[in-house]
Amino acid sequence: MTDLSDRPAIKKAGRWSRRQLLQLGIAGAGVAGGAIAFQHLTRKPTSVARIPPMPADAPTVSNINPMQIARDFDYGTVTRENGRTVREFRLEANTSIVQLNSAVTFNTWNVNNRVPGPTLRATEGDRIRVIFYNKAGHSHSLHFHGVHTSEMDGVKPVKNGSVFIYEFDANPYGVHLYHCHIAPVTRHVGKGLYGMFIIDPPKPRPPADEIMLIMGGYDVNDDEKNELYAFNGLPNYYMNNPISIYKNQLIRLYVLNLIEYEAAVTFHLHANFFDVYRTGMTLTPSERTDVITMGVAERHILEFTYGYDGKYMFHPHQDAIAEAGCMGVFEVIA
Numbered sequence: 642m643t644d645l646s647d648r649p650a651i652k653k654a655g656r657w658s659r660r661q662l663l664q665l666g667i668a669g670a671g672v673a674g675g676a677i678a679f680q681h682l683t684r685k686p687t688s689v690a691r692i693p694p695m696p697a698d699a700p701t702v703s704n705i706n707p708m709q710i711a712r713d714f715d716y717g718t719v720t721r722e723n724g725r726t727v728r729e730f731r732l733e734a735n736t737s738i739v740q741l742n743s744a745v746t747f748n749t750w751n752v753n754n755r756v757p758g759p760t761l762r763a764t765e766g767d768r769i770r771v772i773f774y775n776k777a778g779h780s781h782s783l784h785f786h787g788v789h790t791s792e793m794d795g796v797k798p799v800k801n802g803s804v805f806i807y808e809f810d811a812n813p814y815g816v817h818l819y820h821c822h823i824a825p826v827t828r829h830v831g832k833g834l835y836g837m838f839i840i841d842p843p844k845p846r847p848p849a850d851e852i853m854l855i856m857g858g859y860d861v862n863d864d865e866k867n868e869l870y871a872f873n874g875l876p877n878y879y880m881n882n883p884i885s886i887y888k889n890q891l892i893r894l895y896v897l898n899l900i901e902y903e904a905a906v907t908f909h910l911h912a913n914f915f916d917v918y919r920t921g922m923t924l925t926p927s928e929r930t931d932v933i934t935m936g937v938a939e940r941h942i943l944e945f946t947y948g949y950d951g952k953y954m955f956h957p958h959q960d961a962i963a964e965a966g967c968m969g970v971f972e973v974i975a
C-alpha cells in the first residue's frame with residue numbers, strides 16, 4: 642500500500658497558500674499588494690490582480706473554511722518525467738461529521754476531510770497522477786470529467802482500505818470536476834465526495850482575482866430531497882462572512898453546480914452582469930447576462946468587475962434553494 646503519511650496537511654486558515662501566491666506572482670511575505678509584472682498577458686499589459694487579504698476572523702467549521710477554499714488551488718507535486726510536467730495529487734476518501742448549522746450535523750463522505758474536496762489545477766497537456774486512498778469505510782471512486790481511457794474513468798469501486806492510481810493527460814482545458822461514481826451516485830455526491838478540476842489553457846488567462854464556488858445540496862433526512870444547500874460546503878457561510886473583492890478588479894469565478902435531486906439551478910449576481918465562458922472551454926465569452934442556468938455537473942467561468950462599493954448577493958434564483966443556504970455576498974471594497 643502506498644504510504645500517504647507525507648500528504649500535505651490541510652492548509653491552515655488565515656493565510657493564502659504559497660502556491661496560490663506564486664500563481665498570482667506575489668510570493669514573498671513583504672510584497673503582497675505590490676505591483677508585479679506578469680509574463681503572459683493577453684489584455685491590459687499593466688494589469689495586476691489585486692486580492693484582499695484573507696480575513697483573520699473567517700471561521701473554520703468542522704475542518705471546512707469556505708473563505709480559504711474559495712481561493713485555494715492545488716497544483717499538486719510537480720515533477721518532470723520524459724520531458725513533460727507531471728502533477729501528482731494525493732486524495733483520500735474520508736468520512737466526517739460536519740456541523741451544517743446550529744441544529745444540524747451531517748455525516749459527509751468527502752475528499753481530504755473537506756467538502757468540497759481540493760480544487761485540483763493543471764495546465765493543458767500536463768500528465769495527471771492521482772493517488773486515491775479510500776479510507777472512508779465504503780467503496781468509492783473518483784470519476785474525472787475530461788478525456789481519458791476507459792480504465793481511468795473512475796466507475797470501478799475502490800474498496801475501503803485500498804489505493805487506486807488514476808493517470809491521464811490534462812485535456813481539454815476548461816472547468817471540470819471529479820466526483821465519486823459509485824451507485825447510487827446521488828447519495829455519494831450528495832454526501833460530499835466531489836471537487837473541481839481546472840485545466841488552464843496553454844497560454845494563461847489574464848490576471849484576475851480568481852474565486853471557486855461549488856453549489857451543493859444536503860439531504861439530511863434521507864428522503865431524496867435536499868433540506869439544506871451551500872456554496873463551498875457550509876450553508877449561508879458567505880452570507881455571514883462576505884467575500885471581499887476590490888472595486889474595478891476583474892473577478893474570475895469558477896462556478897460548478899453539484900446539487901443532486903434538482904434538474905438545474907441558476908446562478909445570479911446582483912447589480913452586475915458577467916461574461917460567460919461556457920465550461921471554461923473558450924478564451925472569448927459567448928454571452929453576457931446576470932443569470933445563467935446550470936444543470937447538474939454544469940460549470941462555467943464567469944467574469945465581472947464591480948464599479949461601486951458595497952455588498953452584493955449571489956445565489957441561485959430558485960429562491961427557496963437560496964433561502965435554504967445557497968446564498969452569498971460579495972463585499973466590494975475600494
Ligand SMILES: [Cu+2]
Nearest residue numbers: 781821823829
Ligand atoms: Cu462514493
